[in-house]
Amino acid sequence: MPELKNIPQGSASPAGEWVMMMKRPSNNFNNSQGSRDSRPRESGSRDSRPGKPFNNFNRGSQDRRFGHSRGERPPFQQRGNSNYRNGPNSRGDADGREKFFSKAREKLREAFTGKGASLVQSIRTLDDLDNTKSLLFERLKEWFANNFPELSLESEETYCRLVATFGCKEELEYSQLEEIVGSQKAQELMQAAEKSAGAPFTIGEKNAAASLAKAILTLFEERKAQETFINSEAQIILPNVTALAEPLVAARLLSLAGSLHKLGEMPSSTIQVIGAEKSLFKHLRSHGRTPSPKHGAIFQNTLVRGAVKEKRGRIARTLAAKIAIAGRADAFSGNFIAPLLKKQLQKQLARVK
Numbered sequence: 001m002p003e004l005k006n007i008p009q010g011s012a013s014p015a016g017e018w019v020m021m022m023k024r025p026s027n028n029f030n031n032s033q034g035s036r037d038s039r040p041r042e043s044g045s046r047d048s049r050p051g052k053p054f055n056n057f058n059r060g061s062q063d064r065r066f067g068h069s070r071g072e073r074p075p076f077q078q079r080g081n082s083n084y085r086n087g088p089n090s091r092g093d094a095d096g097r098e099k100f101f102s103k104a105r106e107k108l109r110e111a112f113t114g115k116g117a118s119l120v121q122s123i124r125t126l127d128d129l130d131n132t133k134s135l136l137f138e139r140l141k142e143w144f145a146n147n148f149p150e151l152s153l154e155s156e157e158t159y160c161r162l163v164a165t166f167g168c169k170e171e172l173e174y175s176q177l178e179e180i181v182g183s184q185k186a187q188e189l190m191q192a193a194e195k196s197a198g199a200p201f202t203i204g205e206k207n208a209a210a211s212l213a214k215a216i217l218t219l220f221e222e223r224k225a226q227e228t229f230i231n232s233e234a235q236i237i238l239p240n241v242t243a244l245a246e247p248l249v250a251a252r253l254l255s256l257a258g259s260l261h262k263l264g265e266m267p268s269s270t271i272q273v274i275g276a277e278k279s280l281f282k283h284l285r286s287h288g289r290t291p292s293p294k295h296g297a298i299f300q301n302t303l304v305r306g307a308v309k310e311k312r313g314r315i316a317r318t319l320a321a322k323i324a325i326a327g328r329a330d331a332f333s334g335n336f337i338a339p340l341l342k343k344q345l346q347k348q349l350a351r352v353k
Contacts, residue, residue: 116260119233123251126226133219140212147201147209150192153181157220164213167206169193240326243338244319244345245301252297253323264331271327272298272320298323303349314352318345 137156140163144151148169153159162180166172172193177186201209227248234247237260241250256274257263266274273280275296283292294313295304298320307315322341329337 114259116237116254119230119237119251120255120258122226122230122233123248123255126223126230126248129219129223129226133216133223136212136216136219140209140216143212144209145198147198147205148193148196149198150196151189153185157217160213160216160220164210164217167210168201169196169198170200171206238327238330239336240329240338240341241323244322244326244341245298249298249301252300253327256297260331263327266324266327268317268321268324271323272296272316311352315349318348318352 133156137160140160144163151159151162151169153162158181162177165176165180170193172190174186174190177189180186181189230251231247234242234250238250238254241253241263245253253271253274254260254263257266273293273296275298276293277296279290279293283290295316298304298316299312301319303319304312304316322345326338326341329335
């Protein structure tokens, strides 16, 4: 026990004397009294401040807890330490990483080779072709209007074929023009070309416009090839959904869902509005001030698109319910139940109409 001395005189109470004594620093601890280090403190050491009797290690002294000098990086934290990287568990860590990467490669292989992966890519390619074709056609139409502003055709493909064949209004020939647009329309265009207010094209401008038109025609041909593949592939992967909806609608639903498994797990309410996410979130953000979408991608189906506007919502909901059942059959059971679903759908649509 520390020796009691230097007790102030005239303390108010014995308790006050003890408090004052305990607040004073004391350097009288020895080895028998439980001190950690019996060495005297150095006057220039960092920890020679009063009140810290145990922290009397110099900055360069050996730290007993870690076996290294204070202020230095421990061996296991040193950069480039081979003992840290090639420790006793390095072989087990390498095996664990290899197992992890092999499992990841297996999952990626399943995702790439899963049912419907090629169908999803094909329908997305079809959308990209439509966007590219529309953009280039607008450019061609604006360009050719400098030479023949009176040219007006309903079909984009026919317009491109006419420009690719002649290149300018000065090269129009009735026999070839009749094969492209028909006799009546050919006569109208020949008369309009004679009175046209457009500027004549040079040979270079004519060849450039014809080349662009031919490039757009190749996009039309590629779109037809992709559509043929989608029609055949959808009947193999989604036979029930394709029988209820059209092949393009079935493939688009699969693309929006992401996979056949996800499409099979979707409820009918999601299938009804999938593809109309912008309108749905706008309705949710406005707290009901804007109308909720009644249909999404299934609007492209003839049953919904050809219906009266007031009844499209009910028809879309009925069709989505049957598509949900058909999607589960295609994804999990593989049974062909499309004829039964078609009969049920026709009965329900008869009540709606």
